[in-house]
Amino acid sequence: MSNPDPLAPADTEDAKQPASTQLIPGDAEPSTSAQLISADAKPFASGRDADVYSIDDSWVLRRYRNGYPVRDEADFMRWVAKYGYPVPAVRQIEGADMVIQRLAGPTVADAAIAGDLSAVEIGRMHADLHRRLHAIPAPSGTAGLVVMHGDLHPYNVIQTPDGPVVIDWRNAEEGTPEFDIAMTAIIFAQVAVDPGPGPTCPRCSARPSPPTSPNPSTPRRVCRQPWIPAPATSP
Structure with missing residues (x-):
């Protein structure tokens, strides 16, 4: 049927x-x-x-x-x-x-550092990834809720030959699109004002440490706090 x-x-x-x-x-x-x-x-x-x-x-x-x-x-x-x-x-x-x-390709962050992606391209890419994700209903079927990634930023997107692929889903949960987008905005803002060792956790302000992922070519950073432990994501 x-x-x-x-x-x-x-x-x-x-x-x-x-x-x-x-x-x-x-x-x-x-x-x-x-x-x-x-x-x-x-x-x-x-x-x-x-x-x-x-x-x-x-x-x-x-x-x-x-x-x-x-x-x-x-x-x-x-x-x-x-x-x-x-x-x-x-x-x-x-x-x-x-x-x-197994994924092939750099993180979007590393592609940007290499000069292969502009800030405008990264912004449009993340906006598109958020729009597509938030069009997906929550598994529970609860009205008004969608799937939130919870940590969507350039180090959690792999630029593969087939296009961007989002990794590191340990913080995924049901919630509102606005909260998910706000988390990404805060991470971007933190990098803009303090590009030093990497973004801090917007909830706890802890400095990050590098984890791993299916693509170990480049390290990414994650919060040290237990609420957002580092799974194997893109390095």
């Missing part, structure tokens, strides 16, 4: 699988984390909270060292992906482990 809501994702059998074993279309049966990487595997990138291990040319395994479960983060990523939003594909999750798509 056709779906009367043009924004609603397709109702597939895969979408009905438990999140812990859900696969992307066309994948084989999931393996446990122990089967995906060897016991003595070394991460190719590490951050304050997470390590990133190479699986192959297409996938990486990101693991929180403190055992923090990734289910909520993965659920939000899968939810927005159903609406065509640019996020790394999530292949499977298990506890603190998430198998995600």
Whole structure:
């Protein structure tokens, strides 16, 4: 039966699988984390909270060292992906482990530093990413709420050959578009007035520390406070 809501994702059998074993279309049966990487595997990138291990040319395994479960983060990523939003594909999750798509390209911040993107281009890109994200209804269906990224800024956007891809969804939650945009505006403003070691957390004003992500080519910065711990995002 056709779906009367043009924004609603397709109702597939895969979408009905438990999140812990859900696969992307066309994948084989999931393996446990122990089967995906060897016991003595070394991460190719590490951050304050997470390590990133190479699986192959297409996938990486990101693991929180403190055992923090990734289910909520993965659920939000899968939810927005159903609406065509640019996020790394999530292949499977298990506890603190998430198998995600390997990304190629610099962060938007590093592309700007290299002179490949102007301030106007970055502004338009972020405005478009916010508009697209906030057009997605909240998973709960609560009226007036949308999906908020909570930390959308140039270090959390990878400039891939296929376009910008948004990473680091640990702070994602349901909320209002205005709050999400305000968070980004505050981060931009902090960088503008104090470009030193990086933006501070708009809620706690703590200085950041570098984490990691599917693209370990360049470090990004995150708050030291527990409300916004650094997952494996773009370095």
